[in-house]
Amino acid sequence: MKTIEEVLKKLDEIIIWAKQNQSPVGYFACTYRIMTAQVLKGIHQKKFEDNPRMILLDIAFAKRYITAWEAYQKNQKCTKSWQMAFDAAKNNDLLILQHIFLGMNAHINLDLGISAASVMPYRKISPLKKDFENINNVIASINQKVQESLNKICYPVDLIDQLSNGKDNAVLDFAI
Secondary structure (H helix, E strand, O other): OOOHHHHHHHHHHHHHHHHHOOOOHHHHHHHHHHHHHHHHHHHHOOOOOOHHHHHHHHHHHHHHHHHHHHHHHOOOOOOHHHHHHHHHOOOOOOOHHHHHHHHHHHHHHHHHHHHHHHHOHHHOOHHHHHHHHHHHHHHHOOHHHHHHHHHHHOHHHHHHHHHHOOOOHHHHHHHO
16 A cells, blocks of 8 residues: 555455444444544645655554454454454444444554654654644544444444533543
8 A cells, every 4th residue: 555545445445344244343444444534634734744754654554454454354463452353343242432442442552653663764753743743633623523423323322422412522532
């Protein structure tokens, strides 16, 4: 993959597979696709200090997830955090948010640091700080869209959203 558009296409393939197989792995893939599309929009709007670097970071970051997914599909080794997230899709007792958070845990808490270090020369990641903060703002701007999507497919999430008067978004903001 050399472009974010190619990343989006790969995510679409995972989402299609998840739909065809009625697999909860699609919940994270859908969430991640929305976020990746928003980052691409932010790059087009020049919201980052170094847009070419953000493209490299986004692709490196996505490759970690896609590589893990492809390895898992072939019964090959992937990181333990991804193994756990993908295995959890076999558990019908988990909530949609649990599936999403398992994917976010593997991707943000493991893959993001590795990806950031891989795109920075000599592993000096401090120049990424401002863009890293900007990416959080870009992604946070779509949290309501993610919330509305969840509301459509999961009545308990919709009920919590209504009862909390929007304060439940703080959980998603924190996780991201």
